[in-house]
Amino acid sequence: MPTATPTPTPTPTPQPAGEPTHTPTPTPTVTPTPTPTPLPAAGRILFSSDRDGNEEIYVMNSDGSNQTRLTFEPQRDRFPVWSPDGNEIAFTSRRDGGDSQIYLMGSDGTAPVRITNNASDDSNLDWSPDGNKLAFNRYNGSFSEVYAMNPDGxxxxxxxxxGDGSQPSWSPDNNRIAFMSNVGGRDHIDVINVDGSNHLQLTDGSLSNSAPSWSPDGTKIAYASIAEFGGTGEIYVMNSDGTNQVRLTNNPANDGEPVWSPDGSQIAFVSARDGNPEIYVMNADGSGQTRLTNNTAIDFDPDWGP
Incomplete structure (x- = not known):
């Protein structure tokens, strides 16, 4: 019987250098990182709304919770602003007939007292940071100017x-007022000393710049701007001398009426991006834009207080 010859074991063919054999690794699925919702800053937000049939004053927490009606009048109540200590609210009303006048009430809506009485419309209020003055604009049917008065009127x-000053906003040092003015059919942001001196124009070139709001640290002014015919309002921020104008919002609907949180970390504003004007909040750099109110009515005139 012949002896079997063993079959030689084949020698493996070496892989070329630099080309190791790999086991394929599945490609991981990338989940987009959602834009974080900003943590609510401290304080409460006043606003106007016609959700109950006519314009009334409301208040809510800075996260949009606990929305509470403060005024109950058949006439328009608007432009609410906090006193610096949070104990009082100034606002305008037509409740006594005729033109819009300025009133004070407690932070819970009690004990309203009328503090102006004239034949002009008073509106767009702002309380000085030291609590000693109220700024407002007065329209006599032809012209509008910015005024200041004691909180008792x-x-x-x-x-x-x-001839066209309106929408005042106090500087944190109580010495200057930013406001909207008009030259050549274009609204722009100006600043002026409280005694009427040193009037400076900060913005130009856009069709409309409005609703200035001074940051709590005094370094920035937020405002709304429409840059071109047919355009929509967007929120911008600039240095308090008018330099470094930066756009914060960008959508097809109108954004306006910016106001700062007391700590300067966030900005509340009004936007119609979801079909009708609602109150929104965003971080001071424009990130984390979040809706606070949600109804079929108009919510506007925000003011962020303690």
Whole structure:
């Protein structure tokens, strides 16, 4: 019987250098990182709304919770602003007939008291940071100017003399007021000393710049701007001297009425991006834009207080 010859074991063919054999690794699925919702800053937000049939004053927490009606009048109540200590609210109303006048009430809506009484419309209020003055604009049917007065309505003094000053916002040092003015059919943001001196124009070139709001640290001014015909309003921020104008919002609907949180970390504003004007909040750099109110009515005139 012949002896079997063993079959030689084949020698493996070496892989070329630099080309190791790999076991394929599945490609991981990348989940987009959602834009974080901003943590609510401290304080409460006043606003106007016609959700109950006519314009009334409401208040809510800074996260949009606990929305509470403060005024109950058949006439328009608007432009609410907090006193710096949070104990009082100034607002305008037509409740006594005729033109819009300024009132004070407690932070819970109690004990309203009328503090102006004239034949002009008063609106767009702002309380000085030290609590000693209220700024507002007064429209006599032809011209609008910025005024300042004591919170009890005494010592009413005209600050601007442009024929079209409105929407005042106090600087944190109580010495200057930013406001909207108009030259050549274009609304722009100006600043002026409280005594009426040193009037400076900060913005130009856009069709409309409006609703200035001074940051709590005094370094920035937020405002709304429409840059071109047919365009929509967007929120911008700039240095308090008018430099470094930066756009914060960008959508096809109108955004406006920016106001800062007391700590300067966030901005509340009004937007119609979801079909009708609602109150939104975003971080001071424009990130984390979040809706706070959600109804079929108009919510506007925000003011963020303690």
């Amino acid at each position: 005494t010592d009413q003094v005209q600050v601007t003399n442009t």
